[in-house]
Amino acid sequence: xxxxxxxxxxxxxxxxxxxxxxxxxxxxxxxxxxxxxxxxxxxxxxxxxxxxxxxxxxxxxxxxxxxxxxxxxxxxxxxxxxxxxxxxxxxxxxxxxxxxxxxxxxxxxxxxxxxxxxxxxxxxxxxxxxxxxxxxxxxxxxxxxxxxxxxxxxxxxxxxxxxxxxxxxxxxxxxxxxxxxxxxxxxxxxxxxxxxxxxxxxxxxxxxxxxxxxxxxxxxxxxxxxxxxxxxxxxxxxxxxxxxxxxxxxxxxxxxxxxxxxxxxxxxxxxxxxxxxxxxxxxxxxxxxxxxxxxxxxxxxxxxxxxxxxxxxxxxxxxxxxxxxxxxxxxxxxxxxxxxxxxxxxxxxxxxxxxxxxxxxxxxxxxxxxxxxxxxxxxxxxxxxxxxxxxxxxxxxxxxxxxxxxxxxxxxxxxxxxxxxxxxxxxxxxxxxxxxxxxxxxxxxxxxxxxxxxxxxxxxxxxxxxxxxxxxxxxxxxxxxxxxxxxxxxxxxxxxxxxxxxxxxxxxxxxxxxxxxxxxxxxxxxxxxxxxxxxxxxxxxxxxxxxxxxxxxxxxxxxxxxxxxxxxxxxxxxxxxxxxxxxxxxxxxxxxxxxxxxxxxxxxxxxxxxxxxxxxxxxxxxxxxxxxxxxxxxxxxxxxxxxxxxxxxxxxxxxxxxxxxxxxxxxxxxxxxxxxxxxxxxxxxxxxxxxxxxxxxxxxxxxxxxxxxxxxxxxxxxxxxxxxxxxxxxxxxxxxxxxxxxxxxxxxxxxxxxxxxxxxxxxxxxxxxxxxxxxxxxxxxxxxxxxxxxxxxxxxxxxxxxxxxxxxxxxxxxxxxxxxxxxxxxxxxxxxxxxxxxxxxxxxxxxxxxxxxxxxxxxxxxxxxxxxxxxxxxxxxxxxxx
Amino acid sequence: xxxxxxxxxxxxxxxxxxxxxxxxxxxxxxxxxxxxxxxxxxxxxxxxxxxxxxxxxxxxxxxxxxxxxxxxxxxxxxxxxxxxxxxxxxxxxxxxxxxxxxxxxxxxxxxxx
Numbered sequence: 001x002x003x004x005x006x007x008x009x010x011x012x013x014x015x016x017x018x019x020x021x022x023x024x025x026x027x028x029x030x031x032x033x034x035x036x037x038x039x040x041x042x043x044x045x046x047x048x049x050x051x052x053x054x055x056x057x058x059x060x061x062x063x064x065x066x067x068x069x070x071x072x073x074x075x076x077x078x079x080x081x082x083x084x085x086x087x088x089x090x091x092x093x094x095x096x097x098x099x100x101x102x103x104x105x106x107x108x109x110x111x112x113x114x115x116x117x118x119x120x121x122x123x124x125x126x127x128x129x130x131x132x133x134x135x136x137x138x139x140x141x142x143x144x145x146x147x148x149x150x151x152x153x154x155x156x157x158x159x160x161x162x163x164x165x166x167x168x169x170x171x172x173x174x175x176x177x178x179x180x181x182x183x184x185x186x187x188x189x190x191x192x193x194x195x196x197x198x199x200x201x202x203x204x205x206x207x208x209x210x211x212x213x214x215x216x217x218x219x220x221x222x223x224x225x226x227x228x229x230x231x232x233x234x235x236x237x238x239x240x241x242x243x244x245x246x247x248x249x250x251x252x253x254x255x256x257x258x259x260x261x262x263x264x265x266x267x268x269x270x271x272x273x274x275x276x277x278x279x280x281x282x283x284x285x286x287x288x289x290x291x292x293x294x295x296x297x298x299x300x301x302x303x304x305x306x307x308x309x310x311x312x313x314x315x316x317x318x319x320x321x322x323x324x325x326x327x328x329x330x331x332x333x334x335x336x337x338x339x340x341x342x343x344x345x346x347x348x349x350x351x352x353x354x355x356x357x358x359x360x361x362x363x364x365x366x367x368x369x370x371x372x373x374x375x376x377x378x379x380x381x382x383x384x385x386x387x388x389x390x391x392x393x394x395x396x397x398x399x400x401x402x403x404x405x406x407x408x409x410x411x412x413x414x415x416x417x418x419x420x421x422x423x424x425x426x427x428x429x430x431x432x433x434x435x436x437x438x439x440x441x442x443x444x445x446x447x448x449x450x451x452x453x454x455x456x457x458x459x460x461x462x463x464x465x466x467x468x469x470x471x472x473x474x475x476x477x478x479x480x481x482x483x484x485x486x487x488x489x490x491x492x493x494x495x496x497x498x499x500x501x502x503x504x505x506x507x508x509x510x511x512x513x514x515x516x517x518x519x520x521x522x523x524x525x526x527x528x529x530x531x532x533x534x535x536x537x538x539x540x541x542x543x544x545x546x547x548x549x550x551x552x553x554x555x556x557x558x559x560x561x562x563x564x565x566x567x568x569x570x571x572x573x574x575x576x577x578x579x580x581x582x583x584x585x586x587x588x589x590x591x592x593x594x595x596x597x598x599x600x601x602x603x604x605x606x607x608x609x610x611x612x613x614x615x616x617x618x619x620x621x622x623x624x625x626x627x628x629x630x631x632x633x634x635x636x637x638x639x640x641x642x643x644x645x646x647x648x649x650x651x652x653x654x655x656x657x658x659x660x661x662x663x664x665x666x667x668x669x670x671x672x673x674x675x676x677x678x679x680x681x682x683x684x685x686x687x688x689x690x691x692x693x694x695x696x697x698x699x700x701x702x703x704x705x706x707x708x709x710x711x712x713x714x715x716x717x718x719x720x721x722x723x724x725x726x727x728x729x730x731x732x733x734x735x736x737x738x739x740x741x742x743x744x745x746x747x748x749x750x751x752x753x754x755x756x757x758x759x760x761x762x763x764x765x766x767x768x769x770x771x772x773x774x775x776x777x778x779x780x781x782x783x784x785x786x787x788x789x790x791x792x793x794x795x796x797x798x799x800x801x802x803x804x805x806x807x808x809x810x811x812x813x814x815x816x817x818x819x820x821x822x823x824x825x826x827x828x829x830x831x832x833x834x835x836x837x838x839x840x841x842x843x844x845x846x847x848x849x850x851x852x853x854x855x856x857x858x859x860x861x862x863x864x865x866x867x868x869x870x871x872x873x874x875x876x877x878x879x880x881x882x
Numbered sequence: 883x884x885x886x887x888x889x890x891x892x893x894x895x896x897x898x899x900x901x902x903x904x905x906x907x908x909x910x911x912x913x914x915x916x917x918x919x920x921x922x923x924x925x926x927x928x929x930x931x932x933x934x935x936x937x938x939x940x941x942x943x944x945x946x947x948x949x950x951x952x953x954x955x956x957x958x959x960x961x962x963x964x965x966x967x968x969x970x971x972x973x974x975x976x977x978x979x980x981x982x983x984x985x986x987x988x989x990x991x992x993x994x995x
Contacts, residue, residue, distance in 0.1 A: 002942045002943065005941065005942060005943050006938075006941045006942050009940075009941035010941065023959075024933070026957070027910060027933075027958070027959045028929060028933070030909070030911070030952070030956050030957060030958045030959075031909070031910050031911040031914075031929070031958075033956060034909075034911040034952065034954075034956060034958070035911060037954065038915075056926065056928075057928065057929045058926075058928030058929055058930050058931075059928075059929070059930060060929060062929075062930045063928070063929035063930040063932075063933050063934075066930055066933075066934045067933050067934050067937055069934075070934045070937045070938060070941075071937060
């Protein structure tokens, strides 16, 4: 208690010092006067009285000094004094201080920004209770960990037989249409089991979750997301129990999920469900071939992932024996939910972190070099301080304080920069990355940045501080500053810093060049379709009247396409069940004479259902044969079109036309006859090469979700209104969504790579700018230290051009050394970089040579100005003053 | 050795508190004189020890200070005991007695024997 009070008093004692000094002086003075008066009263002469009082006082100044120490906190005061002094020193050379602060601000700012990304995407725990216990259950062939959803009977067996999970549930994501409350709207829905919601473990903000009983009895109940409740139902306070139209059926709202709740996205990264409804499953269902349920399980407390995986694999093995026809090659495995949600972001983020780390080091090298040069100019100051009794520790502290002030300023500016850039950064992060909206400068990020700031301050300041502390006072005071020998060792240190900068910059710039080339490779590779002037609109025909009713769906689409084709500006219109680059559905087929074998590992074939006009609308070229005729498909037989990859895989010699394929089942109850071959279109991403694909007629699928594709002569989005009207004229309850251009779809597919590339590009450019500053600084210093030598050379007849060449040569020498080291480093790191690249080798000579030449150019630029200055040295003056 | 002793810091605080307790509010000079008198002029109180001690006691909240006017019309800072200071005298005095008693036992071992 008393200690705290004392501390606070002393803390306040740091302020209003002058007034307190005055008071103390007055108090002591009055004390002295009283003493003198007493002495006089006891018979001394005024002279004697004064002398006696002064002797007995024991020294007025000493008393004042010890009171002063007692009053404030001496440590704080020295620090404040050091800071004031440091600020003065830094203000004296505003140019180099500005360069230091800017370098650090950029370095720390970039590091802060990327760490905030890492924190939000990778480090922060998932927003579910005890998220580490959440596991995704995937199926796949026993030898690979592929990510296939479960079949319904497998789910029931896993759930009943396992001993490892507290809850195990499944979901599938579907588009659903909402109607009846204003404009019809299409939203993503999570169609799931009650156990799925319980496994995730989030309670609704209002109402309740649906129950196992409601699921089993196929009751029509839904949970709404907070956003949907606010948006579509105006935040209706009596929403619980309200009946709403979902796919034209009446469902009762039983709960509203909390604001900000995101259902785990197991399957489609771009789908964010806004509605949850029970999935309709039947224990009697025996279709183990149809894999469509993504499963999530909450481990029992104390059960490890391995134990649970063994458990589930055991069940799968038993099922494989029991149902060899369907399950012979089906095993199961577990993936922690966190791994699923952040796994893909891990490598790029680590890559970016490494890049900003390099950038930060380069900026530190700049600051260290500048500070070193500054300390060089302060030898005599340090010598005088030391000879006046400043200890080594005191000198080191002064230098470190100065650097901490510098890095602190840079750090604050950097965090400010990062905070300003947050909005831009968030908007750059592709929407498919989980939790991008959580990227922000919060406590941990701030703490990290402060740590980085302090560390850079110490790192940059250590070398100047130690060298200043080691200073030999005598020699400095005797010889004056800037003696040749010590100057040399300093120049060596600075040159070493610049060599390091060049090495780091080469590695970074090379990485950036490779990333840029990879990006260009990815976006300029032929995609097999023409995205210019193509509009896409998505329409799902759901609910009674359409579902399971192929003729009704076909009638709608025929009518719609007919009406759309009459819209002015429409050149061609078609429909498809899936878009290029957006993933899709796959399955396996028996080709020609292949016999059904449950143990055989058949390749996956991508599946599309399209109208014949789709190919023209999308600009996909017909390579051979013809397109299927409308209305030619029957239950047992269809004309099909395959892509080039399919034709090449099965008939490399090129006689695919007229061949037949069958379903991969014991019965051959359907035949597809190949009538045409079309160009490959990448299905899953720009970087996964096109897989074999089969196109069938749109009339032969009951898939509800389809896309309208329109090729037009006009700016594509100007057709949106006419398309909406055409749909409404056929069915006013039918929502149209996802109206966008095909170019936007393409851009979305390139977004992740673009994000990484743009960031690394920015970092590389910053690094190069810092390297220019670095090489300029070190060569300037070198020239300054050699002014005398240059003067002598000139006096002896060296011409100015030769002097300039010598200086530039020095710059080039340093840079080449750095480039060489950087080259070796880059080669050593190439394996790590390789996984980030596309269509280019990490040791691509063109990139390395290009980057190395760029760095040489930078060395040239950075040393040009000092060279000019050296060439303009006046020999007479330098010789006289040097 | 001189015949007058300098006061040691630790004990001076207790002397100051005790002085203020018996004399009431007093300025620094008065405190010094009083302590010297009480010691039978065996102690000298130097500014350099007195004023830091006063400051410390004030920071700790045992005494408070106020500017006033002395008997012969001189502006002086008057120190007075606070409630916390009064309580502190008791505990400090007890501690002091314990300490002297312990040291005393070492100095007169014959009583033990």
